[in-house]
Amino acid sequence: MSWLVWRQHRTELIGLALVILALAVFVIGTGVPMRGFDGGLACLGTNAAPSCGGQGDFERAFGWLTGIVGWFNLIPLLIGVFIGGPLLGRELERGTHRLVWTQSVTRTRWITVRLLAVVGLAVAVGAGIAGLMTWWRQPFDLLDSPFAGAGFDLEGLMPGMYVLFALALGAAAGAASRKVLPAMALTLPAFLAVRLPIEFWLRPHYAPPITALVYGSGGGAPPGAWVIDSGLIDSAGTRIYASQATQLCGNPATGSLPKSADACLHAHGIFERVVYQPLDRFWPFQFIEAGIYTALCIALLSFTVYWVRHRLR
C-alpha cells in the first residue's frame, strides 16, 4: 500500500523535495554572509557590543531578504493544493479506487495509509522548513522579534501545522468532490479563509495583551515583544492622531514630532500607549495555535475517513 502511495505521488514528492532543496540552498547561501557581516550575531539586538557598527547597515544589506522569505508562507498552501487535492480526488475521479479497494486491501486500510502518509509528510516538511527558517532568521529575531509576523509562521510548530492542515483540507475536499480540480480549487480559498483570520484576529488574544503607558512617545515594549498596537492617547483615553500631536507640540510646518516634544506632550496629559505580547509567550502561543490546527485537522481527517468508509462507492 505504501509502495502504491509513493508510486502514485512520486512526481509531486520529488518536486517538493526539489523545492525544499532550493530553499536550503537559499537559506545557506544568504545565512552564511549574514553571519559574517560586521561583528556577526554578537552585534545585533539589544545586547550588541558597544564596539559594533550600526545595526541599520545590517538592515539595509539584508532586510530585503525577509520580503522573499515571506513568500515561503505559500509552501504549505501549494502542498495542500497540488498534493492534498489530488491525493484522493484523482483516484476517485478516475475510478481507480474501485481497483484498489477490491485487491486484498480494505478501503479502511487504503484511507489509513494515505492519511498516515499525509501526517508523515507534514512532519517532515514542517520540521525542514522550521529548522531552516529558525537558523536563517536568527539575526532578524535578534533585531526584531520572532514573535511578530513571519517569525511565528515560519518557526516552531507552525510550518508543520500549516502543511498538515492544507493536506487535510485537500484530502477532505478530494473525498467530498471526487474530482481533482474542484478539490484543488476548494483547498486554496478554504486554507486562506482559516489561516488569515486566525493569524490576524485570534492570535493576538490567546492571552490578554499587556498594555503599557509611557510618558511621551517612544519605547514602551520590552525587547522581542510583539507589539499589537501603539499610539498616543490623552488622559481620557481618547486616541490622539499624529497630526493632532504635531499641531500641539511639534513643528506643523514640517509635520514632524521630535523627541524634544515629549515634555510638551506630557504637559498636555498625552501618553503613548503600547499593547503587546511579551516574548516569553512565544511558545505558549505556538502550542495554543498548534492546538487549534490540530483540532481542525482531526475534524477534517475524521470527516475524510467517515466519508470514505460510508459515503463512497
Place this chain on the structure above:
Amino acid sequence: MSSALSAAGLSRRYGKTWALHECSLEVPAGSVTALVGPNGAGKTTLLEIAVGILEPTEGEIRLLGTPMRGQTPSLLSRIGFVAQDAPLYRNFTVLDMLQVGRHLNPRWDDALARDRLRRLRIPRNRVCGQLSGGQQAQVALTLAVAKRPELLILDEPVARLDPLARREFLESLMEIVADGGLTVLLSSHLISDLERVSDQLILLSEGTVLLAGSTEDLLAEHAVLSGPRHNVEAVAARCQLIDARATGTHATVVVRRLEGPVDPRLTVDAVDLEELVLAYLRRRPAPLNAAEPVLVGGVS
C-alpha cells in the same frame, strides 16, 4: 451444487429510489453467470455490493459460503473484480500495475500475470493510458486473475470494446475458466455479448430479478408460438404467457412450460436467449387479453 454467491432480499436505496429491491439470487459454484439487464437495472449496484464497495440497505449476501459484512482482506483475496471501464492508473506502466497487484495481494501469481501479458502481446513498459481499450481490459483482467480468485466478478467487461477485442477478451476469459476452479459473474446490457460464454442467466430490471436459472433450462422451458390468433389464445391459456404480439387475426407469443399437444396450425419455435430476454423485459401479455385487437408494429 454449492453457491459461490447467494443473496437474499438484497436491497439498496438511494434517497427514495430503490436501485435494487428484494433481490434473491444464486450464482452456482463453477458457473459462468451472465447478469443481464438494461442500463440502470441495478447491475453495477448488485456487483458493487458483492465486492463490498457498497453496503446493502437491507438483505443478506453470502460469498463463497461466508456472509459478507463489510470488506475483509481474507474474503477480498478470494474475489477478483474488474469495475466498469476497467480502471487502471493511466500514468503507470503495465509492469507497475503488476507491482500494484503484487503489493496488495497475498496470493499473487506473478508468473501467471507475466505469462498472460506475453501471450496477449501487451507491451509491458508502456503506460496504461496509451494502451488500446482492449489491452486495458486485458490488463485489468490479468490483475484480477493473477490474485488467484475463486470468484471473478466483471462489470460490463466488453461494453466499450470493438467486436474483435470483445471476442479476444471472451476467448481469453473462457480459457481461464477452462483451467477450472473459478466461478465467473459478469454483467452486460446486451445478452448477445454473453450468450455463448454463460451457462447461467440472471435478468435484472428496475432493481428486481425477472428471470434466473441455467440458460439451457430456460431455453428448454420457453417456446415461441405463432399462428391464428384464436388458436394461439387457446394454447396460451394452458401455460404461462410471457409476452404477446398480435396483429389483427395473427398472434405471436412467448410462453413458459408449454405442455401437451399443440394445434398443428401453430408454429412452435425454440427461443434464443436474446428473444427470451426481450420477452421478459417487454412482458406485455396484454394484447391477447384485450377485447379489441391491438395493432403492434402494424400500419394503421
Place this chain on the structure above:
Amino acid sequence: MIEFRLHRGSGVSTYMQLVQQVRHALRVGTLRPGDQLPTAKEVVATLAINPNTVLKAYRELEHAGLVHTRPGLGTFVARELPAPPLRELHSLGRRLRQWLDAAYAAGLEDEDVDALIATARQELASEDIA
C-alpha cells in the same frame, strides 16, 4: 483434428452443434478411431464459448459410446459411426412418401407439412423427457 464452427441463430444449441459436428465428421470419415478431439481449453480459445458447453458435448458423445476420455490425456474417438442400415432407409422413405401423398391429397402445403413434422418431433421429445 476437427475444427468446430458455430452457426449463430440456427436455433440449435451450442453443445448440440458440437455433437452434430463430431457425428458428421465420424460419418464422413474425417475423424477415425483413436483421433483426439481438441481440449475444452483449445475449443473455447477459438470459439469464445463456455468450457462447460464443450465438456457437456463430449459427455454426450461419450455416453453414446463414440468417444472416451482418458484422464489427463484428452478425449479420443472410440469407434466409427455406422451409416444407417440401407434396408431400413428404403422402407422408411417409402412410407414417408405414402404419407406425403396423403397429406398433399388432403390439401396441405409444404409449410403445413413442415409444421406437422416439427410438432410431432417436439411431442416425441417432450414425451421422452417426461
